[in-house]
Amino acid sequence: xxxxxQSPQSMFIQEGExxxxxxxxxxxxxxxxxxxxxxxxxxxxxxxxxxxxxxxSNGRLTAQFGITRKDSFLxxxxxxxxxxxxxxxASNTNAGKSTFGDGTxxxxxx
Amino acid sequence: DAGVTQSPTHLIKTxxxxxxxxxxxxxxxxxxxxxxxxxGQGPQFIFQYYEKEERGRGNFPDRFSAxxxxxxxxxxxxxxLLLGDSALYLCASSLEVGEQFFGPGTxxxxx
Numbered sequence: 001x002x003x004x005x006q007s008p009q010s011m012f013i014q015e016g017e018x019x020x021x022x023x024x025x026x027x028x029x030x031x032x033x034x035x036x037x038x039x040x041x042x043x044x045x046x047x048x049x050x051x052x053x054x055x056x057s058n059g060r061l062t063a064q065f066g067i068t069r070k071d072s073f074l075x076x077x078x079x080x081x082x083x084x085x086x087x088x089x090a091s092n093t094n095a096g097k098s099t100f101g102d103g104t105x106x107x108x109x110x
Numbered sequence: 111d112a113g114v115t116q117s118p119t120h121l122i123k124t125x126x127x128x129x130x131x132x133x134x135x136x137x138x139x140x141x142x143x144x145x146x147x148x149x150g151q152g153p154q155f156i157f158q159y160y161e162k163e164e165r166g167r168g169n170f171p172d173r174f175s176a177x178x179x180x181x182x183x184x185x186x187x188x189x190x191l192l193l194g195d196s197a198l199y200l201c202a203s204s205l206e207v208g209e210q211f212f213g214p215g216t217x218x219x220x221x
Binding site for chain 1: 114143145150151152153154155158166168200202209210211212213214215
């Protein structure tokens, strides 16, 4: 089946640093979604990308839909302690199914 | 406005038992999807329902079934529980297409 490969698996950074994580697939996707999941909660959508090459920002977050439609990255600038959590990339199929990567766990040291 | 609600929050069952998990979507949302999230992995798609009909099914055995009611709430049923069914079960609601909003999940432990 379709698989999304996220890297890195985990990151330990100092508060104030910038963060970059990415997601790749062997298949072409029409959408790329980035979610954040806090402990004990469901994933929350951060950014949605719908067009190859699209670059979208949401506050300190920036994400891009790769030109090949097989990859996407998420950047977080000037990290703060509440950025801690697990970040997932995902994509939707026409059948209404979302495929998720296995996540990047972010730890921010004050 | 209330978000997606799920019940129960936690559940402990033994192997071979049956479990029913419940989900209430955001008001106005007609689509509900179910996901299984095993520790350390991303959510895996189980089912999607729209207007009370199954629209999509993931790669899960027939022990897993679901239904959607006229008020758009949904139940996920799992029969003959196995240890490997221990996971966080997430429900997400959406309009017919578009952004999915996830509930907090039900943590199922099978002993």
